[in-house]
Amino acid sequence: MSRSGAEPRSLHNAVDYWCNSFLPDKSAAWQRAIDRQGLSIKVHRDGDGFCTPEEMVQRLDGAGFSTVILVASAPPAASVVDDPNQFEHVTCRAGEIAELALAYPGRFVGVWSIDPTAGAAGVQRAEAALGEPWCVGLHNHTHSWDRRFDHPDFDAYYDLCVEHDVPFVMQAGRSGGNFPHECGHPDGIEEPAERHPSLRFVLSHTGWPWTSEAIVLATRFDNVFLGTATWPLRHWSDELRTFIDGPGRTKVLYGSGFPTTGHLQAARQFADPELTAGLDESAIRLVTAGNARKVFTRLPRSVALQEV
Template identity: 35%
Template sequence: MSSRPSPGDSRSGMPIDILGHLYTPEAMKAHFRDNDEEQGVFDSLGRSANLQGFTPEQFMSYADRVGVGRVHIASFASWSYRQQHPYLTVTADEVHEVIRRTPGYAYGLFGINPHTALKGVRELERAVRELGFVGAHVHPHGFDLGPEHAFYFPFYAKCVELDVPLVVSMGHTLDFMPIENGRPVRLDRVALYFPDLKIVCTHTGWPWVEEAIALASKHPNVFLGTTAYAPRYWKPEMVHFINSWGQDKVVWGTDFPLLTHEEVLPQLDALGLREAPRRKLLWENAEKLFRYDRVRA
């Protein structure tokens, strides 16, 4: 990685979305609209209109208009629990092509498939060292392997070696997958075994929000992400944690296109957050957690 300033330096001090999906019209069609399970989720929520997508150039204009600085795009790896086949599969190279066309706006998270074993670990290393990805992502529900399962551990060790955070989709899932794998407490042993692994427990941990807060409070290496839940629905305990003693342990995100930035950013105003905790939530904590300075210009 180059030590030169990142092309995203000019977007410092703007909200950072720590988890989203590949947003191109082609990706929205292939991975959501043509996927019966995913289309069903968006239909049930009345959010199918969010699946139209943007070209990279359109997304940069959109980000400027709504005031978003950087977005993380996961090279998603998931598994259909009911059908037992790969599901919502987005490659690192697909993500990198969009990142290449939107310098400073988009950054990659490598999607971990625990069944790829050491071949997958090598792909994680390539994504970080050669493609400039800033972290890894795990969606444990469909694999029916909780994040503490041994199959993930080689990936975690590689994240420590590469000094990149692990972003974990936790809590409830609207997909037809076992939600027990998303209980935040299942990250406790991971954090104990890997004290140098920076872990982001996403989706507020709902419905186990207090469990997620307890983990972020206990472990210096565990952070809590607000992805997939609009601020108007955050539990009071979550808002209090952000606004007080947990202000250094939280990062913001949308799980785009589930939520849109123009929808949720104005909702923050109604929460009554103090200015310092608001800045930390939206970008300051993420800028410390993710190493944007190592990304090639």
């Protein structure tokens, strides 16, 4: 299909390392959580809203994204099924990602979001997920559990990641809404990073408001990376841009945090010379594609995008 009249594609084989479920049945769950907590989060609808898998693939083609890493978790527990603040309401189920990965090879994979309170059963479930072809890493929605990254409850999961050579992604910094925040302080990664030098940690959400501390840790440790999920390019801080333009060009990964940031929105912003000022083409390619492929070594090879 011709691209005549379409916006120029600014990204090439990009990877989104954190995408919550985009399926239409999750739209209402997001809105309930936003309304209940009185958040100012904007869920973009202009071409970047919840959609069918076929529509998402077409969107990714147009935006220049090769692969999306979806977050999978168990369903909400029966005791909290009516609580819209539960992160599990907006994640995918493992079966959904398995079906997407089979139907659209190379386009959809997932990370398994752990429950550090589940003891041995939780570890067994994570290990089972890592045995599935769609699973490329483990994930922690930090603020749901109020545990620092150096909490002993994570030790077995870190060991699993080392054993399977997959990364561990965690939300760092503060979280919107009625969640504890100090658990997300980046300094919690220091001890795990020292103890597991081969384990690749991704401190997501830029670590805000402790981005400076997160950058120091990503600079100090070869195995600590920063992720930008939920932070669109136009909101990247000067310190983050300076880091990317210097020693951090190989240490930062692009994530949408869909639906708070969309893929077409990302393509438009990365095509804007004012927003990319100070970031050369090589750095943009690394942040949006190359670094993710270095961290997530199970990712499928780049796929050919369809012209739209």
